[in-house]
Every structure is written in structure tokens, then in C-alpha cells.
Amino acid sequence: MKELILVIAKALxxxxxxxxxxxxxxxRGTVYELSVHADDIGKVIGKQGRIAKAIRAVVTSxxxxxxxxxxxDIIS
Known part of the structure; x- marks a missing residue:
């Protein structure tokens, strides 16, 4: 899972x-804390959280x- 999150986040x-x-x-289960550069937070979250929701959906699947x-969890 960790590698999957890394690949997705690095592409964004x-x-x-x-x-x-x-x-x-x-x-609650296994928690993966994703942290990125401060300038890239918006790119990982996306408009209205759509990209963050998509990342969570792929990892959950x-x-x-x-x-x-x-x-x-996305950490700023």
C-alpha cells in the first residue's frame, strides 16, 4: 500500500x-500519513477534495x- 500511495502522489x-x-x-486500522511539499498540498487534495477522495478510493480498493x-491522511 505504501508504494501505491507513493507512486500516485509522486505523479501529481x-x-x-x-x-x-x-x-x-x-x-481504526492501518493509517498511512501522506506528507508533501507545502506548494503541492493543493495538487494532492484537488478541488473540493476530489483527488484526495480518488486516492483514498484506490487505496481502499x-x-x-x-x-x-x-x-x-494527508498532512500539511
Whole structure:
């Protein structure tokens, strides 16, 4: 999952070297914290959060195979 998020995020931003994904287990499930360069936050979130929702949908769909609950948080 971590690699999937990295590939998607690096394709969207202008500063791919600043893309970081941290993985941690929580009571909600596995949480992936995506952090990008400050100039790229808008590109990852998108208008009205559409790109962020799409990223979450793709990652959730990929996680169904492993039967895990996955959450993607975007950190500024």
C-alpha cells in the first residue's frame, strides 16, 4: 500500500522528492500519513477534495484483497 500511495502522489506533485508516507497501526486500522511539499498540498487534495477522495478510493480498493481497513491522511 505504501508504494501505491507513493507512486500516485509522486505523479501529481512538482516536488516528488518531498513526498513521504508513514505507516502506523491505529485502533481504526492501518493509517498511512501522506506528507508533501507545502506548494503541492493543493495538487494532492484537488478541488473540493476530489483527488484526495480518488486516492483514498484506490487505496481502499487495493486493501480489500488483504481484508484490512486502510485510512489515508494527508498532512500539511
Amino acid at each position: 506533485v512538482d516536488h516528488p522528492e518531498d513526498v513521504r508516507v508513514n505507516e502506523r497501526d491505529d485502533d 487495493a486493501a480489500i484483497k488483504s481484508q484490512k481497513r486502510v485510512i489515508v
